[in-house]
Amino acid sequence: MKVRFWGTRGSIPVSVTSPDIRKKLIFALEGAIGRNLDTREKIETYIDHELGFDISGTFGGHSSCVEIDIQGAEHIICDMGSGARPLGGDMMARFGPSGQTYHIFMSHLHWDHMMGFPFFTPVYIPGNRIVIHGCHDNMEGAFRLQQSAPGFPVDFSMLGAKIEFNRMKPGEVYEIAGLRVTAKLQKHGGDSYGYRFEHCSKTVIYSTDSEHKLEDIYESESFIEFFRNADLVIFDAMYSLADAISVKADWGHSSNIVGVELCQQAGAKRFCMYHHEPAHDDQKIAHTLAETRRFEEITRYDQPVEIISAFDGLEITL
Ligand SMILES: [Zn+2]
Ligand SMILES: [Zn+2]
Numbered sequence: 001m002k003v004r005f006w007g008t009r010g011s012i013p014v015s016v017t018s019p020d021i022r023k024k025l026i027f028a029l030e031g032a033i034g035r036n037l038d039t040r041e042k043i044e045t046y047i048d049h050e051l052g053f054d055i056s057g058t059f060g061g062h063s064s065c066v067e068i069d070i071q072g073a074e075h076i077i078c079d080m081g082s083g084a085r086p087l088g089g090d091m092m093a094r095f096g097p098s099g100q101t102y103h104i105f106m107s108h109l110h111w112d113h114m115m116g117f118p119f120f121t122p123v124y125i126p127g128n129r130i131v132i133h134g135c136h137d138n139m140e141g142a143f144r145l146q147q148s149a150p151g152f153p154v155d156f157s158m159l160g161a162k163i164e165f166n167r168m169k170p171g172e173v174y175e176i177a178g179l180r181v182t183a184k185l186q187k188h189g190g191d192s193y194g195y196r197f198e199h200c201s202k203t204v205i206y207s208t209d210s211e212h213k214l215e216d217i218y219e220s221e222s223f224i225e226f227f228r229n230a231d232l233v234i235f236d237a238m239y240s241l242a243d244a245i246s247v248k249a250d251w252g253h254s255s256n257i258v259g260v261e262l263c264q265q266a267g268a269k270r271f272c273m274y275h276h277e278p279a280h281d282d283q284k285i286a287h288t289l290a291e292t293r294r295f296e297e298i299t300r301y302d303q304p305v306e307i308i309s310a311f312d313g314l315e316i317t318l
Pocket of ligand 2: 108110188209
């Protein structure tokens, strides 16, 4: 099973700017002074092992969109944030423009999780089948509204693909596209739903836009059960702990610290911070990643939990 991240930013897409790139270049070239980087191999080793990812890369980028690849005949996607645009192009290059079935699991209907849908080219092509799964009762209305005038030039009714909506019930187990899928209600404005995907003894949790109150023991227990023994937990870690319990309490998102604690108790193997705060730059996200890794080390009481921070282009093989 492979998990590919096409959009990892929360609330609104964020682009690196020219001044950001200039700063990264200056830092990298300064660090290269006196290193005798006279071959491509040496340059690549320097970039990959000496520079931090906050200099050599970027956490990006597009808003929420994740692909789960089990090499099946049908395709599995979580959310349709702006990352759905490059995903659509890539999938058409891999599988051809038509004759494909795409299963899309919607966490909820906030615009950062839907805005990529009108730019996901397979929806325009006859012969494709798009099945939108979710637990909200107004899914179809929300998708139609997003493409209605004057907000967008192409009405939903003009889409060429066959589009279906599948309303799921939280807590029920479904077999979809070769996966066992279970949805769970999460605390978020207008509700959101997390998904547990299981395939060939591998488990991925997609849990974004979810606020956790650790003082609510019953709620915490239910998430520990939902995350139980997962190979990967993709988690809304938008805020620092300080923010999550003070100014941004009840804003519908969570912190890295809460996520690590839930994963430790659930026996999860990997914790992936996701839905990055748009105001945080690469340095800040890298700092949070380092801090989270330290927190996991000093609080570890059983097996280690690998800590990852999602970025557009990240691929994890389970
Ligand atoms: Zn969001
Ligand atoms: Zn939201």
